[in-house]
Amino acid sequence: MTMDTSPQRPRRAKIDDVAELAGVSTKTVSRVLNNEPNVRAETRERVKAAAKKLSYSPDLSARSLAGQRSYMFALFYDTISEGYLSKFQSGALDRCRDRTYHLMVGRFDVEAADVVEQIVQAAERTRVDGVLLLPPLSDHPHIGERLWAAGIACVLIAPSNPQGSMPFIDLDDMNAARTLTGHFLKQGHTRIGFIEGHTAHGAAALRRLGYLAALEDAGLPIDPDLLVQGWFTVASGRLAAERLLALNSPPTAIFASNDEMAAGAEIVIFEHGLSVPRDISVVGFDDSLLASTASPPLTTVRQPIEEMAQGAVDLLIEVNRKGVAGYDVTAESRRYDFELVVRQSTVPGFGEKA
Amino acid sequence: MTMDTSPQRPRRAKIDDVAELAGVSTKTVSRVLNNEPNVRAETRERVKAAAKKLSYSPDLSARSLAGQRSYMFALFYDTISEGYLSKFQSGALDRCRDRTYHLMVGRFDVEAADVVEQIVQAAERTRVDGVLLLPPLSDHPHIGERLWAAGIACVLIAPSNPQGSMPFIDLDDMNAARTLTGHFLKQGHTRIGFIEGHTAHGAAALRRLGYLAALEDAGLPIDPDLLVQGWFTVASGRLAAERLLALNSPPTAIFASNDEMAAGAEIVIFEHGLSVPRDISVVGFDDSLLASTASPPLTTVRQPIEEMAQGAVDLLIEVNRKGVAGYDVTAESRRYDFELVVRQSTVPGFGEKA
């Protein structure tokens, strides 16, 4: 006489169930699930069918406890723009899904004395297979090192000064700035104001270099009065624009190091009774949401953030595939191309009129 | 004679190491770490000291495999504004850190035929202790149910129509809209235009109700011409504003159901040679980044998104503490207060001048 236990939730399928249904050992099921070689094609199919029938999906905790892989990556960040984070995260999740990985997130204070320990510990206790470090964490001199030293793969995203010793993903900020400046030059502008970004931000310096390089390419002199400091905020953009407009010979075009500052500049120009782009052209940088909603919409440069995130995840997967020990860093890093987005804040053919 | 193995990474401390150093069994260490009762104070201290000395932190995979808790929550979403996601995530992470929980994220297509299965499976295989469902996932009729049925706690964030049967966290959208409209009324406005939000968004309907209720409170008639459809985008806000300005008797104030549409309205008003707030006052909703960068900065309503996220995490922790089976839903749900943010797009005392 059998005891029938009270009705309860249908138990989630385990590897043993699949093994039994397929008539093989759990180890063979494991082989199939992990795409290991040396399984007869017929057996492989049988196991796959059984797994599907039971809608089996391996338990991540058990996997990571028993094996080398956790199928989980971590995305760590500190303060970063909402748009950048959400786009990057979205791109990373897309690729993770494709490769059946999962993603955990964490926010850490770069300034904390023990950031490194906090991060390494978080990565170790969760057994993540790799870590994505967003700026400004990617600029920290030790986080990446310590992670690799602990045997955890890690990619620096847009580090200010990429070290050859660690894989990274970034954008060619300098060339983008050079192109944007070139856009002005082609339209005949010769007095181009430049609003610098936050001094602690590596990309800000690169954008400045691109601006200077473009002027040099064109054989134009550099007027120090045309470079004013900003801090990546709308307010700082307004202040900087005020200073540029107050010059004896104000610029006919303004290059702001990001969209926020560009939007601030547009407002100030309007307040001075001038018009963008008729009187003064403006460009931003980043192609944030603000760029398309500003009035007029900003000509800017788009970073392929989602693609960069996907590339970063691919890179982590690749490193894990080869084994965290024997990676060839130099071959892994990648620099992405930007895209010039022309909108109504710059007037095409301005120069031709002259 | 001892063999010295080649130099290698210092091994991460395990519970056995702590037990040995403290001179107790691993089970006692476990008790201390999990704040279980029945450990002598002196023993507790000894264990804590040992753990600290070895900078021990328990392995999450092992924990979740062996015990009931994984110390990991999941934040699942689909399309949602960048600001909402990043603020919510940030708030959730803050609380998770305080309570030594971790957070994984996932993005799912609400429209997919098998969303429910995808989500349940993702939650089961990662053994998360609870799931936070952001809109529009929180509006799906089955996701929450299935999660609870599978024994996984879950909180709906800002669901369009909260079910009594499931814990949720939301904002009193209707009252917020009523307050915002009241702000206009107090300034003496009597013709107030309303730009509606996306019809599929539950909050849009609530905001409309709040607007209508405020007019009724004031004994004002409702003019159907003053209500125009929008879709939560800047472009739709522009279109709606055009229609309002084209009326024989245009409104002296415009209530847009979100900041994007309000910003669009401001641009249109400016293009018509009118001034905000001198000629027409405007309010938005959400207090997004755009609200403070629009020109002029928008009077709007702020949602305490971070706090709501913290509340949601607390709720999950609470449910887990009591056991997922015996929760009292009605006691858990919580409605948060909004905050009126007055900026330069509305003119205080407008009415008094009359």
Place this chain on the structure above:
DNA sequence: TATACGATTGACAGCGCTGTCATTTTTCAG
């Protein structure tokens, strides 16, 4: 047909913790 060798498969241990339950120690009434 017999032998060797690679391809395929399975037995079994164990990853680092916690749940269960037995055992020891302490406490306190009588």
Place this chain on the structure above:
DNA sequence: CTGAAAAATGACAGCGCTGTCAATCGTATA
């Protein structure tokens, strides 16, 4: 001071997988 109950602690199994290594199968070669 004794016994019983409560408090404190530990022994041990096992969570669901994968790594190791031994066993078995298939087949090409002599």
